Amino acid sequence: MADKVLFEFLHTEMVAELWAPHPDPGPGGQKRSLSILESIGFRVGQALGERLPQETLGFREELDVLKFLCKDLWVAVFHKQMDSLRTNHQGTYVLQDNSFPLLVPMASGLQYVEEAPKFLAFTCGLLCGTLSTLGFQSLVTTSVTSLPACKFQVVIRKP
Amino acid sequence: MLKTKSGSFYFVILGHHDNPAFEVEFLPAGKAEPKDDYHHLNQFIAHAALDLVDENLWLSNNIYLKIVDKFNEWFVSAFVTVSHLRFIMLYDIRQEDGIKNFFTDVYDLYIKFAVNPFYEPNSPLQSSAFDRKVRFLGKKHLLS
Numbered sequence: 198m199a200d201k202v203l204f205e206f207l208h209t210e211m212v213a214e215l216w217a218p219h220p221d222p223g224p225g226g227q228k229r230s231l232s233i234l235e236s237i238g239f240r241v242g243q244a245l246g247e248r249l250p251q252e253t254l255g256f257r258e259e260l261d262v263l264k265f266l267c268k269d270l271w272v273a274v275f276h277k278q279m280d281s282l283r284t285n286h287q288g289t290y291v292l293q294d295n296s297f298p299l300l301v302p303m304a305s306g307l308q309y310v311e312e313a314p315k316f317l318a319f320t321c322g323l324l325c326g327t328l329s330t331l332g333f334q335s336l337v338t339t340s341v342t343s344l345p346a347c348k349f350q351v352v353i354r355k356p
Numbered sequence: 357m358l359k360t361k362s363g364s365f366y367f368v369i370l371g372h373h374d375n376p377a378f379e380v381e382f383l384p385a386g387k388a389e390p391k392d393d394y395h396h397l398n399q400f401i402a403h404a405a406l407d408l409v410d411e412n413l414w415l416s417n418n419i420y421l422k423i424v425d426k427f428n429e430w431f432v433s434a435f436v437t438v439s440h441l442r443f444i445m446l447y448d449i450r451q452e453d454g455i456k457n458f459f460t461d462v463y464d465l466y467i468k469f470a471v472n473p474f475y476e477p478n479s480p481l482q483s484s485a486f487d488r489k490v491r492f493l494g495k496k497h498l499l500s
Contacts, residue, residue, distance in 0.1 A: 240473055243470075243477060244470060244471040244473075246439060247437070247466075247467050247470040247471065248467050248470070248471060250438040330439045330477070331438060331439060332439070332440055
């Protein structure tokens with residue numbers, strides 16, 4: 198099916214476009230581009246959060262919401278489920294994906310690890326936006342040790 | 357003194373800060389515009405029922421909460437979306453099926469609006485297209 202590829206191409210172009218015109222790739226410009234990508238992801242996440250959960254108001258706890266993210270949201274956007282979800286039961290969750298579709302075409306191993314964050318910014322925003330529609334303020338960060346596996350750390354802020 | 361039921365419906369969508377994002381009144385055909393007093397009373401009844409809506413939300417697993425409250429002759433029914441947006445309906449003639457279908461259809465319509473990137477979540481829904489469609493759905497489900 199062509200759908201998967203369409204989103205991957207669009208995403209690659211978004212990142213390329215935001216990075217291209219910077220003649221001086223200093224930390225200030227990079228941060229701005231990262232936050233633009235994150236806020237695009239946030240708005241998409243907000244809309245997906247409204248649209249995806251069909252009749253499942255069974256979100257009694259945070260853990261149910263995180264499971265929804267790992268299963269339904271990941272399947273809807275990336276056509277696969279998240280590989281593992283760990284928690285410390287105190288508001289911090291680590292979502293691990295061993296072959297993240299947006300990183301798979303790039304490399305396998307330690308090459309390009311420094312370039313990886315800009316390809317993950319949109320997805321961080323996506324998670325943050327979906328959580329915000331479902332009622333949770335959160336902070337999402339990523340870490341990549343070797344492509345294409347990556348970890349998303351979600352910290353739910355208590356109100 | 358026998359109070360005749362007016363057969364009209366008052367529908368309001370409340371955002372996360374209890375702000376009304378959208379409200380509309382459906383009157384059966386042939387009725388005159390009611391006095392302004394009733395309009396403020398409707399808003400008052402809807403907001404007063406919010407505590408009961410929250411209570412029922414924790415007790416039930418459903419999205420549609422059926423009858424939540426009763427004030428004089430008005431029944432209050434609620435529907436809570438996954439993003440905790442509340443749809444409240446005030447009515448005096450019981451018509452649960454019609455109201456449930458109405459809520460589901462308005463929810464579908466609302467999702468389409470929420471996906472629009474130009475719509476600020478929790479802001480008042482001022483689109484005339486939305487208004488027209490909700491009135492059409494109201495006539496279809498509630499006043500038939």
